[in-house]
Amino acid sequence: MTTDKPNSGRGQRELRVRVKTAKGRKLSSTRWLERQLNDPYVVNAKKEGYRGRAAYKILELDDKYGFLKAGARVVDLGCAPGGWCQVAVARVNALGDRKNKPQGTVLGVDLQEVEPIAGAEIHVLDFLAEDADAQVKGWLGGGADVVMSDMAAAASGHKGTDHLRIIALVDAALDFAFDVLEPGGTFVAKVLAGGAEIGMQTRLKKHFTKVANVKPPASRADSSEKFVVAMGFRGRDLAAGDLAAEVD
Structure with a gap:
């Protein structure tokens, strides 16, 4: 070297x-x-104690849209290795160290064990399980203000297949968000640019008052990833009505 x-x-x-x-x-x-x-983000992550460069993606998204407010209840799906949880803990005042601000809650779930994070509650859970939403609301003591996901499906090596897989994963995360978000809540998720997400974008625009698609500076220029930030959840009644229509 x-x-x-x-x-x-x-x-x-x-x-x-x-x-x-x-x-x-x-x-x-x-x-x-x-x-x-x-990579300056990798270097800075080590210096600042983050578990990966991905922490800067949620930092930059929150700097722009301000959804991680003090006192908010946050669910991080597929939270390993924990960088997004670390950011959320500080932003929502989960440690309660800012005495003049309300104290928030950060709940991370993943299929694998995750090293503990001060101020966050981490559980091993498959969010696709039938009772996952009820478990999460039980741990939170109610609904969530933010559901966020930096998950990506296992890569197959075929760009089109990988794109479809991650869109399916985001759709599942969105269904979960419909079950646990409070009215006015925010959904943030990673997607891959490619066109197949048109149906997902339609759902987002129907159920949220504001939908943004953005590539934060921390996303590598050669990556096809982008993030959706959907704010102002219209409520579970509308989502339940849509689900009933799909079943019929």
Whole structure:
């Protein structure tokens, strides 16, 4: 591993790490490692104690739309490794350290065990299970103000298939949000640009007063991911009516 020296003629700049290809390591792995080592979000995450660079995505989204308010009750679906929960804990005052602000609640659920996070309540739970919404509302002591998801389906290597899988996952997360969100609540989720999300966008616009599609600066330029931020949930009665119509 080597580093480029600063160009003295242009002043100091951060050193760029270059990774030499090691025996037994693929070129693609070497390029990934080099990108990680030179990614300012990765570097800052380590410095600031976040569990991954993804924490900056929710930070930037909340900076723009302001849905993580002090006192809010937040559910993070597929919360591992926990970066989004860390951000939410600070923003909603889950630790109660800002005495002049209401104290919020952060609940993370995932299929796997997640290392504890101060101020967050973490549970192993499949949010697709039949009684998952009731369990979550029980843990929260009521409905949620924010349901957020940075989940992605396992990659198949086929772009079209992966896109359909993540849209199906977001649709499932949206159904869950319909069950647990309080009126006026917010739904935030990662999707992949590709066109198949038209039906999902229609549902969002029907059930929320404001829907934004955004690619935060922390999303890598070469990634097809974007995020939907749907605010102003119109309520479960409308969602229940839609579900009944689908069943009929």
